[in-house]
Amino acid sequence: MSLKLSDPVTVLKGVGPNLTEKLGRLHIWSIRDLLFHLPLRYQDRTRLSEIGALVPRVEVVVEGIVDVAQVLLGRRRSLVVRLSDGTGAIILRFFHFNRAQQHRFARGRTIRCYGEVRRGAQSLEMIHPECLTIDSNEPLALEDRLTPIYPATEGLQQARLRKLMDQCVTLLDSGEGAAIQDFIPPSIRDSLNLPSLEFALAYLHRPPSNAPVGELLSGTHVTQRRLAFEELLAHQLSLKRMRQRVQAHAAPRLKLAKNLRDQFLVQLGFELTNAQSRVIKEIDSDLSKAIPMLRLLQGDVGSGKTAVAAAVSLNAIAAGYQVTIMAPTELLADQHRRNFEAWFETLDIPVMMLTGRLTQKLRKSIMAQISDGQPSLIVGTHALFQDGVNYPKLGLVIVDEQHRFGVHQRLALWDKGAAGKLRPHQLIMTATPIPRTLAMTAYADLDVSILDELPPNRKPVRTVVIADTRRDEIAQRIALACTSGRQAYWVCPLIDESDLLDAQAATDTLNYLTTALPNIRIGLIHGRLSEKDKAHVMSTFAARELDLLVATTVIEVGVDVPNASLMVIDNAERLGLSQLHQLRGRVGRGTTSADCLLLYKTPLSETAKLRLQVMRDSTDGFVIAERDLQLRGPGEVLGTRQTGESEYRMADLSRDHALLPLVQQTANDLLESNPDIVERIIERWVTSRIEYVNV
Ligand code: ADP
Numbered sequence: 001m002s003l004k005l006s007d008p009v010t011v012l013k014g015v016g017p018n019l020t021e022k023l024g025r026l027h028i029w030s031i032r033d034l035l036f037h038l039p040l041r042y043q044d045r046t047r048l049s050e051i052g053a054l055v056p057r058v059e060v061v062v063e064g065i066v067d068v069a070q071v072l073l074g075r076r077r078s079l080v081v082r083l084s085d086g087t088g089a090i091i092l093r094f095f096h097f098n099r100a101q102q103h104r105f106a107r108g109r110t111i112r113c114y115g116e117v118r119r120g121a122q123s124l125e126m127i128h129p130e131c132l133t134i135d136s137n138e139p140l141a142l143e144d145r146l147t148p149i150y151p152a153t154e155g156l157q158q159a160r161l162r163k164l165m166d167q168c169v170t171l172l173d174s175g176e177g178a179a180i181q182d183f184i185p186p187s188i189r190d191s192l193n194l195p196s197l198e199f200a201l202a203y204l205h206r207p208p209s210n211a212p213v214g215e216l217l218s219g220t221h222v223t224q225r226r227l228a229f230e231e232l233l234a235h236q237l238s239l240k241r242m243r244q245r246v247q248a249h250a251a252p253r254l255k256l257a258k259n260l261r262d263q264f265l266v267q268l269g270f271e272l273t274n275a276q277s278r279v280i281k282e283i284d285s286d287l288s289k290a291i292p293m294l295r296l297l298q299g300d301v302g303s304g305k306t307a308v309a310a311a312v313s314l315n316a317i318a319a320g321y322q323v324t325i326m327a328p329t330e331l332l333a334d335q336h337r338r339n340f341e342a343w344f345e346t347l348d349i350p351v352m353m354l355t356g357r358l359t360q361k362l363r364k365s366i367m368a369q370i371s372d373g374q375p376s377l378i379v380g381t382h383a384l385f386q387d388g389v390n391y392p393k394l395g396l397v398i399v400d401e402q403h404r405f406g407v408h409q410r411l412a413l414w415d416k417g418a419a420g421k422l423r424p425h426q427l428i429m430t431a432t433p434i435p436r437t438l439a440m441t442a443y444a445d446l447d448v449s450i451l452d453e454l455p456p457n458r459k460p461v462r463t464v465v466i467a468d469t470r471r472d473e474i475a476q477r478i479a480l481a482c483t484s485g486r487q488a489y490w491v492c493p494l495i496d497e498s499d500l501l502d503a504q505a506a507t508d509t510l511n512y513l514t515t516a517l518p519n520i521r522i523g524l525i526h527g528r529l530s531e532k533d534k535a536h537v538m539s540t541f542a543a544r545e546l547d548l549l550v551a552t553t554v555i556e557v558g559v560d561v562p563n564a565s566l567m568v569i570d571n572a573e574r575l576g577l578s579q580l581h582q583l584r585g586r587v588g589r590g591t592t593s594a595d596c597l598l599l600y601k602t603p604l605s606e607t608a609k610l611r612l613q614v615m616r617d618s619t620d621g622f623v624i625a626e627r628d629l630q631l632r633g634p635g636e637v638l639g640t641r642q643t644g645e646s647e648y649r650m651a652d653l654s655r656d657h658a659l660l661p662l663v664q665q666t667a668n669d670l671l672e673s674n675p676d677i678v679e680r681i682i683e684r685w686v687t688s689r690i691e692y693v694n695v
């Protein structure tokens with residue numbers, strides 16, 4: 001039988017309609033797709049570990065004799081088995097089991113198991129390990145090579161995928177693999193000592209028995225680097241190509257309108273920082289050109305990005321154009337509306353807001369005004385770019401807090417803003433500082449301006465880290481501060497992916513605090529409230545009619561109440577550094593000094609402890625971002641909200657960032673010399689993922 005790369009998966013043995021459908025869910029249709037479906041990680045089942053030498057959080061094979069097995073009836077019925085091998089004992093714990101499984105663990109039996117070691121109440125444990133009963137007369141061999149673990153989907157077993165891969169890898173060995181074109185120029189491959197693509201694929205699917213286990217497990221093997229390089233290159237190329245496409249269009253020239261700008265600055269009520277003035281100049285210069293601006297404004301929380309946005313909006317408005325500012329939440333849109341109304345009222349510039357929560361009638365009327373094309377500033381959420389909204393004269397699109405929007409959303413938005421032949425300029429604002437190397441990949445399509453200075457008189461937020469056993473004492477301290485005129489947030493972070501449970505946690509905290517602090521005015525805000533209620537609570541808090549606001553992480557982004565100077569973050573150990581930094585940025589915005597109390601539940605893992613120390617020791621977003629990158633070792637679970645990495649199949653930025661300078665250079669070379677290859681690399685690594693995101 002001779003297989004070809006382009007053959008559909010159905011030519012493989014054992015692939016019927018059912019399996020074809022499941023593979024399709026993973027975007028696997030051809031043999032080529034299968035070969036590029038790479039292991040997420042490996043399991044090492046090649047050796048037995050001594051139970052006495054185990055440490056938590058590693059996955060191992062152990063073998064031992066059952067000492068005791070019993071069913072415990074506590075809160076949750078469980079089968080508990082103690083297994084020992086002469087060096088020590090470990091508990092195996094099962095929550096789902098039937099009688100047959102129970103009988104398998106008869107005292108004296110020899111059992112081999114594979115699973116993750118965890119720290120239990122009394123001793124080390126494995127929860128639901130895979131188990132084999134061993135007949136002591138017939139020793140069972142261990143695996144002779146690492147076991148690849150593939151991204152899978154419901155109903156598709158790893159073993160099944162491995163069998164399919166075996167068939168494909170044979171194909172590579174047969175020489176047909178040469179048809180997989182290697183896009184990395186040989187000179188680059190040589191300089192990095194990278195193997196050929198064909199070799200790398202075969203190796204990763206079927207690591208030979210003498211493969212360096214540690215390297216493969218940590219993702220640093222040269223074959224993994226080979227593919228990571230290509231994937232990073234593909235992403236870089238896709239962003240750069242997007243930029244080229246955008247900038248092939250023309251944009252309106254929006255010159256600085258000096259009078260209007262001066263009037264604005266006079267009534268602003270504060271002097272711009274040097275950084276703000278510099279950044280405004282950079283943007284002015286872009287706007288005055290006939291090419292669409294693609295600029296990222298990075299500025300730490302509280303650095304004053306909104307004032308910059310307002311200042312540069314004037315260029316467009318004075319030239320007769322519309323400006324939109326898109327915020328990720330209604331809460332923020334509303335806040336922007338208030339700011340801009342205050343700033344633009346005396347300048348006679350109309351400010352409108354378009355969000356999802358408007359009544360049908362109001363919505364219609366605002367849409368009608370927008371389609372008039374009069375110069376104005378339009379604040380809103382995603383609703384700004386829904387069907388039916390037309391901007392006849394859109395000159396500038398500003399996207400605030402960009403980490404909530406993907407690149408593709410941004411482009412879609414930009415396309416909608418097309419007015420005739422002209423395309424609007426784009427300013428993206430983010431408070432998520434990312435280390436320089438990472439910025440090169442994540443923002444390869446954007447020019448970057450940095451606000452590296454906070455407005456004067458800001459006092460850095462003092463941060464302390466406290467065990468939450470001292471909660472009562474802390475509540476009393478908050479009460480004391482509130483009676484002396486300070487306002488505070490009490491944040492209950494994400495407990496779960498579900499709004500409902502988060503809301504519940506916040507409500508529980510509210511109840512606790514209401515009882516503990518009868519004289520304090522306490523409000524509650526969480527994702528389950530309607531947009532209207534959220535906005536109401538925020539404006540009540542901003543008007544100082546509440547002293548303390550119990551909140552979930554809905555307040556993470558952008559909320560600006562300068563008088564709030566105290567923040568308690570519950571379960572701080574659960575949050576990633578960048579999220580903690582965002583949250584903490586809600587205080588310290590006024591002129592009084594501010595405090596942040598990070599409460600944690602004991603026991604605290606080593607990494608969690610380090611993370612909280614970083615927060616205590618630094619308030620600089622860039623420093624925090626760098627430390628975050630270093631601390632996220634493999635195996636450390638990332639908060640689901642900050643997995644920028646998840647868009648990669650093979651690369652891991654915290655591991656592979658050293659490749660980035662060369663990736664960037666290679667991307668530039670290829671764009672220049674080899675546009676055909678560019679398309680194909682992008683297609684191989686990025687295109688199918690985009691479809692996936694859009695579904
Ligand atoms: P961010 O960059 O996090 O979006 P904001 O634009 O919300 O920050 O600004 C934070 C606060 O600082 C706001 O209350 C804003 O009015 C104020 N502010 C901005 N620029 C200055 C400045 N140059 N001097 C004093 N206060 C400023």
Ligand code: MG
Pocket residue numbers: 305306400558
């Ligand atoms: Mg902001």
